[in-house]
Amino acid sequence: MLKRISTNEVELGMFIHKLEGSWFSHPFWKRKFRLDDPEMLERLRESDVSGVIIDTTKGNRRPPEQATATIISGPRHAGMPLQPRQGGVAPVPQRPGFARAPAAMPGAREFGRAKRAAGDALRVVSKAFIQVRLGKAIKVQDVEPVLDAVYASVQRNLYAFNGLLRCQNDNEPIYRHSLAVSALMIALARHMKFAPVDIRDAGMAGLLMDIGVGQLPVDLATVGGDYAQLRPDLREQHVVLGYSFLKAAGDIPEPVLRVILHHHERLDGSGYPQGLSGLAIETLSRMAAICDAYDNLISGPDQLDPADALRRLREQxxxxxxxxxxxxxxxVGVYPIGSFVRLQSGRLAMVVDEEPSDTTLPIVRTFWSLPLARRLKGETIALAHCYGDDSIEGIANMSDLDLPDIGTLRESLLAAACKEAA
Known part of the structure; x- marks a missing residue:
């Protein structure tokens, strides 16, 4: 039986059927769930949700006797000061605990789900950019399914969704970039044990951080759809345009708006639009700067290998x-999915999945023999479980090899690995 109660009447063990109010006003990712986490209960009571609908047939009307755990709370990222550590680097803030995640799904199984989710998500993202271009407000409920799908995929497998995007060819770089950064932000925030409401902010920020590109006074077709090719004074306008447009919408969380404005700021003050430096840049914007730069390095004009892109970031x-x-x-892993590596056996391979227990020993798909100087039929090797028969020596040099273009090669190798695992 469904029953409406006020938020302060909610107790552990109840099954939440519906949360009243805006999606952004409540601290849970899902709308229907059994409330078993004391911390989530506290967050719900502190939220702007005025009431909830509970299903008394699926949960307790009163809290279970054993549910007397101490409630632990922590500050949200908004306005959270970051204290410098040795070397002037700000530490990662400690986050409240996270609702227990489901068992990890093997990458080969998750890739199929992620591919369907990515296709649906790209259509939603492209529609949002077109709406902005036409001066139409973005509705929160229009982009909510994208974040739900990405979050669900990351919950099942931390690496699959981003790995899939790295191994897909497409002709819509700005839409794919927004989706990729959103997925990276969600995965990073989850790995850093952010609370669900903060993970949601991170994903939304990644998805919308470049929305101002749609309002730039230029035809992006003249630069192949890549706004990064515009002259700097024009390109840099997108952060202020996006911030102003979404702030006027009225329902975008303030932490998300700050990321949209600040994701191009840099610790040394060399970024834009305000030239912020050091601790003046909040945690989410620091995260966004890394996710944004990483995806630009691997998908932009340089087309760096993912492992090489990580090295480039570490050098700055x-x-x-x-x-x-x-x-x-x-x-993402020391050798992210899509990285081309050179093996001790003299073969070249591509990383097709990660080993959570040791990301230096991923699962790879071989495709080239250096001693024979020819393409191989290929096999999938779990380096963590091959008893030392093979290992990674470094990033592969792909120049002067008789191979398809890199995008096509990545797609074919990932498809072969998934087929073999099926």
């Missing part, structure tokens, strides 16, 4: 928060 400690960057490396 004056620009990017070193502590958060190391958490980012843990999130």
């Amino acid at each position: 400690p004056a620009l990017y928060d070193a502590a958060i960057l190391e958490r980012f490396v843990e999130t």
Whole structure:
């Protein structure tokens, strides 16, 4: 039986059927769930939700006797000061606990779901950019399904969704970039054990941070759809345009708006639009700077190998928060999916999945023999479980090899690995 109660009457063990109010006013990712986490209960009571609908047939009317755990709360990222650590690098703030995640799904199984989710998400993102271009407000409920789908995929497998995007060819770079950064932000925030409401902010910020590109007074077709190719004074307008447009919409959370404005700021003050430096740049914007720069390095004009892109970021400690960057490396893997590596056996391979227990030993798909100088039929090798028969020596040099273009090669290798695992 469904029953409406006020938020302060909610107790542990109840099944939440519906939360009243805006999606952004409540601290939960899902709308229907059993409330078993004391911390989530506190967050709900402190939120702007005035009432909830409970289903008394699926949950308790009163809290279970054992549910007397101490409620632990922590500050949200909005306005959270970051204290400098040795070397001037701000530490990653400690986050409240996270509702227990489901068991990890193997990458080969998750890729199929992620592919369907990515296709649907790209259509939603492209529609949002077109709406902005036409001066129409973005409705929160229009982009909510994108974040739900990405979050669900990341919950099942931390690496699959971003790995899939890295191995897909497409002709819509700005839409794919927004989706990729959103997925990276969600994965990073989850890995850093942010609370669900903060993970949601991170994903929304990644999805909308470049929305101002749609309002630039230029035809992006003249630069192949890549706004990064515009002259700097024109390109840099997108952060202020996006911030102003979404702030006027009225229902975008303030932490998200700050990321949209500040994701191009850099620790040494060399960024834009305000030239902020050091601790003046909040945590979410520091995270966004890394996620944005990483995806630009691997999908932009340079087309760096993902592992090489991580090396490039690490070489710029004056620009990017070193502590958060190391958490980012843990999130995507030392050799992210889509990286081309050289094996001790003299073969070249592509990383097709990660080994959560040791990201230096991922799962790879071989495709080239250096001693024979020819293409191989290929096999999938779990380096963490091959008893030392093979290992990674470094990033592969792909120049002067008789191979398809990199995008096509990545797609074919990932498809072969998934087919073999099916």
